[in-house]
Amino acid sequence: MLEMPPMAAAPAELVDAPLTASDATSAVGTVLKQVIDVRLRHSRAVDPVFAKELADRLARLTERGGKRLRTAFACCGWRAAGGSGDTTAVLHTGAALELLQACALVHDDVMDGSLQRRGAPAMHVELARAHWAAGMHGSAESFGTSAAVLAGDLALAWADDLLTETALGTPHGRRLHEEWQAMRTEMVAGQYRDLRAQAACSSGVDEALSIATLKSALYTVARPLALGASLAGADDHALEGLRAAGRCAGLAFQLRDDLLGAFGDPALTGKPADDDLRSRKLTYLLAVALRLADATGDHHAAAALAPDAAPRSGHAVERMRAALKRTGARDLVEAKIAELTDMSLGHFERAGAPPAVRHEFTRLVQRATDMPRSRAEKAA
Template sequence: MDAPGFDADLPVHVERALADFLGRAGTEILRTEPSVAAGIEALSGFVLGGGKRIRPTFAWWGWRGAGGAASGPLAEGALRAVASLELIQACALIHDDLIDSSDSRRGRPTVHVAAEKLHADRGWLGSPSVFGLASAVLVGDLALAWADDMFAEAPLPAATIAAARPAWRAMRTEVLAGQYLDVRTQAVGDASPEAALRIDRLKTAAYTVQRPLHLGASLAGADDRLIATLLEFGGDVGVAFQLRDDLLGVFGDPSVTGKPAGDDLREGKRTLLVALGLQLAEEKGDHAAAKVIADAIGAADLTGGTVDQVREALTSVGAVAAVERQIDELTASANAALERAHLAEPAPSALAELIRLATQRNF
């Protein structure tokens, strides 16, 4: 077995790789156009200012599980390749906050809100909100462009990078398709559990777990059989992760999650929790509970007291218990797939712990 290498303190190594890249990526443009410094600083601050590094972590264990080294030049190259996933995540979150009109992320103002304040404080011409919107779009686009650069520049053989390209391309397309599906589902008012699960599988499972595992394993030369098993594993873990996120969006402690209580409701998200709440309330003939839940969806002025009423309604009709059961079933299925994968140690132990963290967390 390899020495621990990057396995130990993996987030620290991911942070190092990101800080190194971000410290170099803007050098050339800043020489010719220093005014873009604020946008670059906003992106660097966002990427290095927090985050659970979930996607690089799954990708790393895909690499290790398929036989990739824990240390040495190839491991360093793989580390830099998987760390680039955090830049795609930055793009997704910055744009997501804009789409959802979120004021805070990780306990701090979102990128568009911070840019709006900068405009207002400086007394610039035009609308502060339009400037904030445009800035967030462009900073998110920069994150996506730099993600491609960081991945392509990873110090690995060209054939190794090429082997992981299908996973990289699929992941980028799927996360954007999932985001569009989410927006469209809200627009058409589809509150069915089936629609919520489609979004979970495309927007979260594929992008958060499946494709990162696929990418890491491909870098290590995994065969189609192993990749198929990892995709099955990742689909179950990813959906379970999102379902836990849905519960935290309504029941989570803002001091732990970094987002206001009930924010998912204010944003009008058609989560499986909400969809099941409406469906079960209708089946039980509990019109009062159905009204409380329905009225809260997209209510920008939602108060703490109303959030408490929604919590009570979702619990009383059985939606919370139903989601918890689904998380348990997905967890069991994921563990079974992990056993079938026969990954190289210590990847199985690490991935089993990631299942636990993804499905039982409070953040």
């Protein structure tokens, strides 16, 4: 019988060092590599083919990393609630969040049919190419999709294992695990509502906000803040304040992501700039543009943004971009991001965080929303 892999220890130099959110985004890479190396050794003992073709690919995607925002917010929540000293638990919680994010990205790319992720082929695309190169029978596309679902499942299993190990090793493990459980369900609910809205060709502003809150705001900021604070033994008042701050900041983050999905530079974002428009994904940006087009009688904009069963051509995508600008939706979303940022910083201050941590949170929100630093600091 195979032994389960032991929990990886944080590097000695990170255990008792003062840890800011900025430090955590770098330090978690070291911890994540340790964690993944342990999981890979176990995977090779289970089955070398599975380990080489699936687990190794998942490891590369995870270690390639993104902004590590969830780890940064978890650390910020920990410090806001008085966390100090041994950083092992908060760094391992951050690593679990990064593994969960890998699961979400792999599955999201499958569901959206996205071809690129973090500047490289999406997991299902890479696996389909491997199928074709190996001369296997059957559909390479079907194989790639099925195998990518398994890769996402593996990332979720690794994340759950790591979070459970962390919870068992801390006196506040029960609260930590409760926050984690809630976050996982919210994430799946948001993804389902996203799929459903696309299938129903939905256009409602309230529905777009509900999806953005479930799929991104809670998962990206609110729950990571609460996870970190739970490790420090935060009380209910502090946790509720941090969750409120996180919902506002996370929603601002998602609205910025919507703008990048429509107008961003793929060289900077690492993913195509027209996927959301080509598939007519329900975003707050799209819903607001349709509402404004109806209110002003802009029939050309309404037609450009209306549901269409056929995949959208490059010309149709450009018409959508023009409509988003002409209706004023792009400017309105920018204003909404600023409003949500102000609300988030107010909630965070009322949660009782020390001044230095409030400043750190302000910088994190500015980073997450691409808001000018002077604007964020003024809001603080």
